[in-house]
Amino acid sequence: MDNAITVALAGNPNAGKTTLFNLLTGARQHVGNYPGITVEQKEGCCLHHGQGLRVVDLPGTYxxxxxxxxxxxxxxxxVNEKPDVVVDVIDASNLERNLYLGCQFLELGVPLVIALNMIDVAEKRGITIDAAALGKRLGVPVIPIVARTGRGVDQLLDAVLKVAAGESRPQPAFLRYGSDIDEALTDMMPFIRQCTELTAIYPERWIGVKLLENDTQIGQKAIATHPTASAKLNERCEAVVNHLQNTLGVYPEAVIADHRYGYIKSILHQGIVTRKFVADRLYASDKIDKIVTHRFLGPLIMAGILFALYTFTFSYSTLLVDWLASFFALLNHGVDTLLPDGPLKSMITSGVIDGVGGVLGFVPIIMFMFFGIAVLEDSGYLARVAFMMDRIFHFFGLHGSSVMPFIVSGGIAGGCAVPGVMATRTLRSPKERLATLLTVPFMNCGAKLPVLTLLIGTFFSDHQARYMFLATLAAWLVALCAAxxxxxxxxxxxxxxxxxxxPPYRFPTLRGLAIHTWERTWQYMKKAGTVILGISILLWALMTYPSLPDERVAHFEQQRQLAHTTLAPGTSENQSEKEALDKALQKIKATEAMEGLRNSFGGRIGIACEVVSRYAGIDWRTNIALIGGFAAKEVIISTLGTAYSLGDVSSEDATSLSERLAKDPGWNPVVALAVLVFIMFYAPCFVTVVCIAKEAGSWKWAAFSIVFNTVFAYSMAVAVYQIGTWLY
Amino acid sequence: MPLINLRNMAINQTGTIVAVKVSGELGRRIREMGLVPGTEITVKQRAPLNDPVALRVMGGTLTLRNNEADFIEVEIAP
Known part of the structure; x- marks a missing residue:
């Protein structure tokens, strides 16, 4: 596709850019990231009258x-890729404000076509726009479209082809910014012309405007390429700043913005826009908002909707999760019977299949969550949630939009931090987003629950409900304070x-929802999946190697033989003898597993860590279990089972472990509370860590999350243990 | 006609922006959303905890926090 025309879609957020992009490219799109940052780059292609178009969806900006x-x-x-045509998608019912960006495209002199989107909504509100006259005044084609239905899109593409076929690139529009700024620009021109590296890519006057606007990127480039000229330019800019400050008390950027709006007003001033209804009609959106963001009703409705989203994500996805789980169990069983015992089988079952199962196990949850969030986002409700919650979250240095990731991660006990971390994408402010990203793993996810239930059930059975509630409350408090x-x-x-x-409320389109959900789920599988599989195998190796020395293996084999001969001599049909043999064999197997675990790297690390962990009352067995918990928190139970030589303990039914812990002299309510606190707040499971790395755009933050959370959890656990022992 | 701070406007009160006294990122964000001198605004709603506030500006609805509204001076329509 060498002769394909590159079309960039630009426009304000909520102007319907993505809807148009989806309509044009359908499923033929590719989502990537701009190098080094987390802004998504979406690209797709389409065909119009035999001409291939490469469509790039630029981030929505104002x-x-x-x-x-x-x-x-x-x-x-x-400026760098010089697309053949830029389509500025404008919300027709919000023309004046949307043209502020359009005006800047004109100043930059890009080949522009304006798509007057949602013209139907504007018509319904009694606004008619003379597109042809508007186009004539702006000097670019203006095409009314409805991206949701596809109305006018053919004409839009016709206009795109026509502009692309134009011989020369258009001249940058010449806007006046008032006498002070205009004079300064004239004075600056000779020096700007000296910066040839800059004028090769940017229009001259535009450079001047950006310098007056105190634009960091252009300023730095000017200094780097031509220090002497840039010093002169700086001098002139400062003179304008001082003059404007003294006379009007404003900054040049404000004056420039005012003149842009002035230009837009002069373009729209007569005949372009006609309003059939006078004044501010109460739109349907306003009527909904009267109830939905109402002082008392608003929070109630929000609680209901968030709870519904939560239930939808975690209850309805269980069916698929269970299917996947039983599929992988079947696969495991198949491999189990086909392959001979040995390291290969162990790696395939415990490393690969469990790893792939672990990756795919999250897929239904992520899919359901993104579908739910896409509904809330596309309908416009998410912005209202941010609006209502901002007061509280802003206090903790977060943003109103942080509420969603917190809820999904376990704000209502039993969520999952993986989709929670991914849900932070709805936040547009970088610092708040990172803070949310790093603190959502403190919430009580579904995998921590069985562990908490086990410990609370064993040591605080009298107040089980109260402790569970306190755990949820503590998670919120800690997460917000950590933020x-x-x-x-x-x-x-x-x-x-x-x-x-x-944005006004809208019905989301099914197509948009489907594309939204699928592309995010696929990204998770593609980007996180491979890393997760690798770490899963690594963790398996950590808990398996080095294997027991030969003489120990021989010793257990000998014990087994002994059991066979003493308990069931010959081929006895006696039921009680058989049971006794089974029991003895199981016991031997459990002891062997315990010794194997203790001997493994993971076990050795656990024993080594006891030096530190005993200040929190945590012994080596629990240490090993906590290391296993890095794979997935529910693994803590099964690893603890192995460490106490109990054989296989499932997270659903852990009564044997519960009884064992209750009897163990190393455990008491204080230890249990310390362990509880540690488990709630220590390093997130590695799937979450991988997602944090992907979402934050750097492994540095993933490492930070592991260290910060573990150090924090450790200090909390030590505090609980020391104070608890002193009181107890 | 009285000049007041946007923070002090009542719900459903309408006025015209006279000055936006802030520069830097916040100033730019405020301006690019259409909050410039000469623009007519109406306060539509306040969040349950009184902050942020929702405004009607040029046919759209915008939100901003009270401490951001402090920079905006409004002339109240009679």
Whole structure:
């Protein structure tokens, strides 16, 4: 496709850019990340009148400043990749504000086509727009479309082809920014022309405007390429800043913005927009908002909706999760019978199959969650949740949108941090997003629950419900305070402005939901899957090797022989003898497994850690179990079972382990509480860690999460144990 | 006509922005969302805990926190 035309889709968030992108490209899209940052790059292709089009979906922005990564990405794409056509998707019912970005495209001089989207909504609101006249005044084609239904899209693509076929790139629009700025720009021109590296890619006047706007990227580039000219430019800029400050008390960027809006007003001033209804009609959205964000009803409705999302994600996905689990159990069983005993079989069953099962086990949950969130996001409700919750979350240095990841991770006990971490994508502010990402694993996920239930059931059976409730409350408190702590230390900085749009309510399209859900689920499988499988095999090796020395293996074999000869001489049909033999053999097997575990690297680490962990009252057996818990928290139970020579203990029925712990002199309620606290807050399971690395865009944060959480959990556990022992 | 701070506006009160006295990222975010001098705004709603506030601006609804609204001066319509 060498002769394919590159079309960049740009526009404000919520203007329907993604809907148009999905309509144009359908399933033929590719999602990637811009190198080094977490902004998604979506690309697809389509065919119009035999002409191939490469469609790139730029991040939704309101402006082209250098303040956010999204805006920089969009701007850099436009100037570096020079797309053949830029389609600016504009919400027709919000024309004036959307044209602010369109105006900046004109200033940049890109080949532009304006898609006047959601023209039907505007018509319903009694707004008619003379697209042809608007196009004439702006000097670019303006095509009314409805991206949801496909109305007008053919004409839009016709216009795109026509612009692409145009001989020369259009000249940057010449806007006036008031006498002070205009004079400064004229004075600056000679020096700007000296910066030839810059003028090769950016329009001259645009560079001047950006310098006056105090744009960091352009400023730095100017200094780097031409220090002397940039010093002169800086001087002139400062003069304008001082002059404007003294006379009007404003900054140049404000004056420039005012003149852009002035230009837009002059374009729209007569005949372009006609309103049939006078004044501010109460739209359907406003009526819904009157109830949905109502002071008392709002939070109640929100609690209901969040609970519904939660139930939907975790209850309805269980069926698929169970199917997958039984499929992998079957597979395990098949391999078990086909292959001879040995390290290969052990690796395939415990490493590979459990690993793949672990990866795929999350897929239904992630799919359901993203579907649920896509419904809330596309309908516009998510913005309302952020609106209502912001006061509380802002106090802890987070953003109103953080509530969703927290709930999904286990804010209602029994969630899962993996989809929770992935749900942070709805946050647009980088610092708040990282803080959310790093603290959601503190919540009580579904895998921690059986462990908590076991310990609480064993040592605090009288107040089981109360302790479970306290555990949930403690998780929230710790997570929020940890977020505050992070925002005051490593993630210090002013909070991102909450200036945000409440988009009108819309019915989500099934197509949009399906694409949304699928692309995110697929990304998880592709990106996280491979790493998770690798770590799973690694953890398996950690718990298996080195294997027991030959003489110990021989010793257990001998014991088995002995059991056979003493308990069941010959081929006895006696039922009680058989049972006794089985029991003895099981006991030998359990002891062997315990010794094997103790001998493995994991076991040795666990024993070595006892030096430190005993201050929290935790012995080596629990240490090993906690290391196993890094694979998945519910593994703590089975590993603890092995460490206490109990054989296989399942997380669903752990009565034997419970009885054993209750009798063990090393355990008492204080130890149990310390362990409980440690399990709640220590390093997230590695699937979560991998997801944190992928979402934060760096393994540094994943490592930070492991260390920070473990150190925190350890200090809490030590405090509980020391104070508890002193009181007890 | 009285000049007041956006924070102090009542629900359903309408006014015209006179000045936005902040620069940097917040100033730019406020301006690019259409909150510039001369724009008519109406307070539509406050969040359950009174903060943030939702505004009607040029046919759309925007939200901002009270401490961000502090920078915006409004002339109240009679």
């Amino acid at each position: 402006s082209l400043t250098a303040y956010s990564v999204e805006e920089l990405v969009a701007r850099d794409f436009l 505050k702590f992070l925002r005051m230390t490593v993630l210090r900085g002013a909070s991102t402005p909450f200036v945000m749009e409440l």
